[in-house]
Amino acid sequence: MLRHVTQRAIAGIAVVGGVVTLTFLLLHAAPGDPAERLLGPTATTEQLAAQRRALGLERSLPTQYATWLARAARGDWGISIATGRPVVAMFAGAWPATVRLVLLSLFFAYGLGLAVGAVQATHDGSRLDTALSITSVTLFALPGYWLGLMLVMVFTYWLRVLPAFGSAGFDSDFLTGWPRVADRLRHLALPLLTLTLIGVGGTARFVRGAMLDVLAAPFVTTARAKGLKPSHVIRRHVLRNALIPVVTLLGLSLPALFSGAVFVEAVFAWPGVGRVLVEAVQARDYPVVMAATTISAVLVVLGNLLADLLQGVVDPRIGTRQP
C-alpha cells in the first residue's frame, strides 16, 4: 500500500513539474510580453528594453527558468507584474476560497447525485426514472456561467434575496458573530448552488449506470435468492459495489470541477484561484500565471491521489493488488 502511494506521489510530482515547464515554455513562446502590455503601444524600443531588463526578461530562457524554480522552491514567487503585489499574498487569500467552494459543491453534488441515481436505478424504467433522467441530462448540459447568470437574475434581481457577487458584503468587516456568518453564507449560496446543480446531473447519470451494472450481476441474484431483504441487498451489495467506479469518477472529475469553478468564479467575482488565473492570463502576468498553474496542477494531482486512496477504502481488494 505504502509503495503504491509513493509511486503515485512520484508520478504526481512529475506531472506538476511537467505542467510548470510547459507553462513556462508556452508563456515565452507566445507573441508579445509583459513589457509591451505594461508600457502600451506608444513605448519606444529603448523603454521596452529597459523594462525587459528590469523584469529580467532579457536573460536566456534556461536562466530565467532556473531562477524561477530556485526562488519558487524557497517560497519566493515573485511580484505580480500587473498589480505590483507579491504573488504569495495574492494566492494566500485566493486558494482557501476556491477550495471551500469546490469541496462543498463536491460534497453536495455527490450526496445528491448518489441519492438520485440510486432512486433511479431501483425504479428503472418507471416514470420517475424518466423524469429524473431528463432533469439530470439537462443539468449536465447547462453551461455553468450561464446557469450562474440565470440564478443571479432570479435570486438577485427578481426576488432580491441573495447577493450576486463577491464572497462577503462591503460591511462585512464591521459584522461580528452570527451576522458575519450569515453574510458569508448568503454570498456563498449562489456560486455553490450553480456548481452543485451542474455536478449533480453528471453524478446521477453515472451512479444510475453503475448501479444498473451491479444489479445485473449474478451475486445480486444470489443475494435475493437467499431471501435477504431487498433494502439490505441494495445497501450492502449493490450500492457498495457501485461506489467503486463512482469514487474513480470523483478523482477524475476534480479537474473538471476546478475548471467549472474557474468559470463560476468569473461570473460571481468569487475571489478564488480561478479568477486570479483568468485576470493574470489576460494581463500576461508571468509570475502570477506560473503560480496559478502550479497551484491548480497540485490541486488536481492531490485530488487524483485522494481518489486513489479512497478507492482502497471502498474496495479493500484494491489495496493488496498491485497494478
Next chain:
Amino acid sequence: MKRLLRDRRGQFGLLVLAAIVLAALAAPLVSSGDPDTQRDIVATRFLPPLAGDRHGVFHPLGTDRFGRDVWTRLVYGARVSLGVGFLAVLLSITIGTAVGAVAAYWRGAVGALLLAVTDFALALPRVVLLLLLAALWRPSAALVIIVLGVTGWMSVARLVHGEVRALAARPFAEGAVALGAGRGRVLWRHLLPNALTPVIVAAALGVGNAILLEAGLSYLGLGVQPPTPSWGTMIASGRDTLVNAPWVATAPGLALALVVVACTLLGDALRDALDPARAGRER
C-alpha cells in the same frame, strides 16, 4: 441504425441536431439577414421578444443593446458554435485514434512513450491549458478549434488503445498476418474499422463538451471575438443587461443546453445501439 431510430433518445438527438444544423446552414433564409445589422440604435435596442420595430422588422427573440436581432445572431452563432465543436472533435479524434492505434500495435519503446505522453496529458488541468493557449495567441475560431483538439484527444487514445490491443489478439487479425498482410495494412483495414465503435460514441459526447468549452472561452473573451456572433459572446454581452433585457443572455444559453442535451442523448443511444449487450437493459 434501425435500433438507433427506434430509440426515443436517438430520435430526439437526431431531430434537434438536424433542425439546428439546417437552421445554421440556411441562416440567411430563416432570419432577417445580417447578424451585425444595427439600424436606429436608440429606437430598436432592447425590444422584447415578439416585438416589431419601426422599420417593420419582426424580432421573434427581441433585440440586444445595439438593436441587433437576437434570433438572427442566434442562428448565425449556431454556425460558429457547431462548426467549432465538430471540427475540434474531428481533430481530437484523429490525433487520439492515431496515437492509440500506434501505441497498441507497435508495442515496445514507441508504444510505451506514447502511452506515457497520453497519461501525462490526461493529468493536465485542461481548462488552465485552454486559458493559457487562448490568451497568449490572438483569439480566433481557428485557434479555439486547435486548442480544443490538442487538449481533448487523450481519452480517445485510451479507448482506441484498449480496443486495438484486444482486437489484435483475435483470430481474424492473426489470420490476416498469416496471409502475409503487412502491419500497416492489418491495422488500417482489419483492426481500426472494428475499433471505431467506442470512438463514435465518444465523438457524439465530445461535440457537446467542445461546444460548451468554446462558448466558455468566448464568454471570457478568449474565443471568437465580437461582433462575430457566437453563443458564448452573446451570453457575455447579455450579462450586463440581465435586468432590463434578460432575453439576450437567456436565448443563447437555452440553445447551448439544447444542443448539448441532444449530443448527450444521441451518444447514449448510439452506445446502446452499437453494443447489443447493453441494449436490453437500459432505456
